Amino acid sequence: MHIYKTFHSTIKDFLNTEVKKRGAKFISVNASYKEPKHLCQYHGQNLFKGLITITNKIGEIRMQFHVVTDDHEHFWPSLLAFLNTLKAYGRHDLELVFTDNVHADRHFYLDTFPSLLEAQGRLDIKVTDGTMPNENDINKENTCTVDDTQIRVLSSKGAINEFITALEENIQGKPPEDQVIRLDAEWNVLTASHGMGMQTGKLALLILAYKDSDRRHMAALLRLHKLSSLPDRLLCFLVGGTKFSWEPCWWGNLKTRA
Structure with a gap:
């Protein structure tokens, strides 16, 4: 300046x-x-x-x-x-x-x-x-190339548990360097009238990105906002030995939900 x-x-x-x-x-x-x-x-x-x-x-x-x-x-x-x-x-x-x-x-x-x-x-x-x-x-620069078959949206505990089981089998069958899942999360934030965040809500959406057996980029959107607790298979999967790359800010909210 x-x-x-x-x-x-x-x-x-x-x-x-x-x-x-x-x-x-x-x-x-x-x-x-x-x-x-x-x-x-x-x-x-x-x-x-x-x-x-x-x-x-x-x-x-x-x-x-x-x-x-x-x-x-x-x-x-x-x-x-x-x-x-x-x-x-x-x-x-x-x-x-x-x-x-x-x-x-x-x-x-x-x-x-x-x-x-x-x-x-x-x-x-x-x-x-x-x-x-x-x-x-x-x-090509302005064209959306996302195929909707590459995105899954899951809301019930049963569907999430079934998906996690299949995903874990898929990941374990890959070479160690490919055993990577990228993770992100979203949650509600309550704000005051002046816009300042006052309170953080529970985990609402968990996003898992990975490559399938054909090496296509895939994403799973797990809608958790209506669940009182994390599905069992998802919880075990997150705290297991699979290699992850994630932003650490989600962990506190994950423990709150669990």
Whole structure:
């Protein structure tokens, strides 16, 4: 921060240029009403109604501006400058906009960004004629490759015990270096009105990740929130000799549940 303050006058233009180079093929639009309410007042009166923040797909802020109302008319000058910047720096055309009010924002963004309207048209055609995109046209980076056959959700003690028995046999049949199960857990946290955590609840969800006999990545979601105690086979399995890799924060809650 000291360096920034000291050299801001000489590096400001460079920093502004670097920000403009960041991609924005997908953007998220968010409105904050707390910032202008608490920080932008003059003689006790709010100068603005909201702060609009636009980020790209990796969370980098691409644009911020204040508005005095929720009317889209106040968005237009900033979005037009943003569109001109994308063209000037040869960035990808905008293809997707995330907003928390699609019904009210849809037509405005489609009218503002021609490339967004074209992208919507391509999607509409695929929905109308029932065709699926060709594999060569799919952007692998943005495509979900998780197969639902690789995920199991178990809730009853009987189902969990049966699964653990089969899993243990599968793990024991592997070479020592492959006898690894990754573990994570989730539990409820009770918070006060100001958001501070006040009390931690019992273990609600236990997640086991492993490789099956075909070396596929598998995951089991064990729903424990309705159980008064851990299933016997699961408890024995967790405290046995199998090699694990886990985050230690779950252990206290596991003992509480057990």
